[in-house]
Structure formats: C-alpha cells, structure tokens
Amino acid sequence: MAERGAAQSSASSGESLLFLTDEQLRRGIEAMFFAYRGFTADPDRILENYAYGRAHHRAIHFINRSPGTTVNNLLAILGVTKQSLNRVLRTLVEDGLVESRVGTRDKRERHLYLTDQGIALERELSEAQRTRMRAAYRAAGPDAVAGFRTVLEQMMDPELRHHYFSNTEGGA
Amino acid sequence: MAERGAAQSSASSGESLLFLTDEQLRRGIEAMFFAYRGFTADPDRILENYAYGRAHHRAIHFINRSPGTTVNNLLAILGVTKQSLNRVLRTLVEDGLVESRVGTRDKRERHLYLTDQGIALERELSEAQRTRMRAAYRAAGPDAVAGFRTVLEQMMDPELRHHYFSNTEGGA
DNA sequence: CTTGGAAAGTCAACAAGGCTGACATAAAGT
C-alpha cells in the first residue's frame, strides 16, 4: 500500500490511480481543523463553568490516565514548559482536584493523583468527549474507525507514536 | 454518571463486534490530541520565521481556498470575533500578503485576496502540511484514508459538515 | 561530608490570540 505513486502537485499527471492529489490533501487538512474544533467544543463548554481552560483539561486527563505520574512525565507528554504546567497544576491542587505527593523512592519528585473531586470533573469532561466520539464512530462504522486511528497515529511525531501506541495495541 | 457499562469496559469480550469501549474511545481522544499537535507543528515552525501565528495561517488558508471571500464569510468559518480576525487581517494587509478590495455589488463588503507574496507563504505552509499528511496517508493506505475522513467529518459540528462537505465530494 | 546537578517550584515579564464592550462609518434596505 505504500507505493501509491509520487503524489505530484495538483493535476500534473492525469493518473487518477493516485488519491494523494493536493485537493484530497487539502480536504484532509480542513477536516482536521474542523474536527478538532468539534472535538474540543464540548469540554470547553463544561470548563467554562469551573473557570478552567483546555490546559487544565489536559492535565486532568493525563493524570487520570496515569495516576501517580510525575511532573516531569506530564511535562514530556504535554510538551509545555514547567512554568506553564505549574500554573495550571497549582490551581488544581489549590482547588482540591489534584493531590501532589512527595515521592518515596525519590523525594524530589511529586506524584500526581486526582482526588474524588478531580475524578468527578474528569468523568464529566471525558464523558462529553466520548459521547461525540462514539457518535462519530457509530456513524462511520468499524472500518472507518480503524482507518481513522491508523492515519492519526501516522500523523503524530514518530517518537510519541512509539512511546504511546507501541505496547497498547494488545487489547481488544 | 451514566455508567457507560454498556460499552463493556476494556477487553471483556474477544468479540470485535464491539468497538466502542471506553478504552477504544480514550485512545481515539488521545490520538486526536497528539495528531493535531503533529499536524500543526510544521506550519508553526515556518510561521515563527515571519512572526506570524496560527491565526494568520488560518486566515491565509481560507482566503487562498476562497479568493474574494468577505470578512463576514471568514468570520463564520473561523469562528472568532471580528476584533480577533481584524487584528490578524490588518497585519497581513499591512505586510502586503493580503489585498482587501471594496465590493462592487455591495460596497460595505471587503473582498479578500492573497497577493503574490501571500500566495508564496501559503504554498510554503500548505506544502509542509501536505507533506506530513501525504506521508501519513501513504503509510496508512487508501482504505484508512477514507475512514479517517469519514470519522473526522462526523466529528465536526453538523452544520459545518453540511456547509463544507456536502457538495465537495464530486472529485476523485 | 561536601558538592554537583537534577527535579521541582517560584517570581517577573512578555506575547499571541482569544474575549467583551463601546463606538464610528458607510452603504444598503425598508
């Protein structure tokens, strides 16, 4: 499936065996833009009620996914500066949604956990997001979903892909 | 709430009839997050050289896509306030990348066009983005690409979907 | 034990790009 031709610009070659025309690619690009907006719309609406933003959502999501993760881990996943993350984390700790425990093995590290309140907000946010995703998956069908995931994973930076999608494929 | 138990958390049944487990959905959600970051990474790097941001990129993209579009059209597509868009548009006009022509039929409207310089930057940006998209498409294969597009379109807000993807399916 | 350096936190300043509100102008519609 790799030898899909050279995908040259626009209509230079009439080969319609190609599906990688600039027009097709442009549609994919716009689809990403609009879909991402839809994807974040529901959580954004909820977050307004709590005076939080997307940055808080991301922190909550990944702490929920990996309870006990360290600040440095989170930094690597989120790809922001520690100052930026710290600002978000501080408010979440102050508000009692996240607990920061000093490490036992290495006391410099802080291990992050959601409190019951944090878990509640995570549920609310992810449930909204899953609902939309579920609807899209249902409407598109299983084959489309597989393709969706495949392309998305190929679109990420390779390092990240290996890190997060190499050993998680066992399930299902 | 709404114990999504219906979705049989994790891999309870080997039957792949079900593909809507919370775990599957979570993976899709994270894939969207990471893929979007990859998707914007290349243009972002280029934009730094010009002291522009994503907002400029979006304006340039949609003006290129629909030359002569009005400010109001752009506002509707981008989903931002006119003040926000105006700030971006002003710098692009000042810098000679976008031309704003008073409408002939309705002189209140401004019709937007990319200048040669604007076209050049658009090419640079979209070429970078297409390159990544093309690579992902090639690695994933045609069937995956179809599924990718289908799911993304389902994930957008319905109104937008109808507006932008109903009559553009003719090609290919 | 001392010291180097990593991990974490903090303060300050700044920028992009969202937002609201208020207001101005020209042109179109009624």
Added chain:
DNA sequence: ACTTTATGTCAGCCTTGTTGACTTTCCAAG
C-alpha cells in the same frame, strides 16, 4: 428618514504559552 448590516477600531481583560533568573530539596559521586 430610519434601521440594519458590514466593517473597522480602541481599550481592556483572560488564558496559556514563552524566557530568564533564582531558590530549595535531595540524590549521588567524589
């Protein structure tokens, strides 16, 4: 004539990103 629409602009605010400088804590190597 009056209202509405399209656009532009000023001012101010917020979130979330950035850099730089600095401190505290603490593991580990000398």
